[in-house]
């Protein structure tokens with residue numbers, strides 16, 4: 001009952017923040033969130049993918065010590081891991097955390113590392129959703145690099161939204177692909193090396209392919225299946241966060 005009350009309060013808070021600040025420029029949203037709204041209780045989740053450098057560059061301008069959470073699924077392209085190291089070094093980020101799946105989950109459910117071929121939802125759950133919930137549980141809010149233009153499923157994405165009893169902030173929600181390119185160019189940010197090979201949204205190696213001109217950026221994620229999201233942005237995360245909030249031993 002207390003948890004439900006808290007979730008309703010946070011949902012109201014997110015709606016109020018969206019009404020007041022949802023049209024600010026991304027850098028202003030980030031400064032507001034880090035310096036005024038959530039202080040030391042905020043993190044950023046980054047995939048170190050095709051456009052991740054923009055949000056991370058903005059965050060570095062406000063506070064390089066902002067915790068950066070990277071879901072190290074064990075299935076990334078080697079190029080992504082090298083790109084992560086390059087960006088961390090060039091932007092001077094000082095508090096980057098690799099978040100790994102639970103060892104016993106891998107041992108019990110994916111001992112051969114092939115679960116993505118037989119059950120992608122379960123693979124995403126043990127490699128992304130549960131680790132994500134564990135990673136953000138200590139914070140009151142976290143930021144993501146999601147944008148409305150990326151896919152039809154994100155077309156009404158808000159800057160401020162609630163996830164259970166926490167606030168999720170998408171500072172770049174209204175930015176276009178052209179905005180991102182212009183920002184990367186103006187600040188000479190290095191591109192992810194796979195962008196040149198046609199990858200416009202980059203996740204785990206077994207589930208990511210290049211896309212054609214005119215396709216959604218995310219069309220290359222889980223191509224050939226009905227899956228469009230890994231679950232870290234969907235209700236499964238809310239459920240998992242509720243479980244973790246109630247079970248300290250999971251923290």
Ligand code: SF4
Nearest residue numbers: 116123124127204207
């Ligand atoms: S994106 Fe693919 S490999 Fe990565 S966690 Fe999900 S199913 Fe597994």
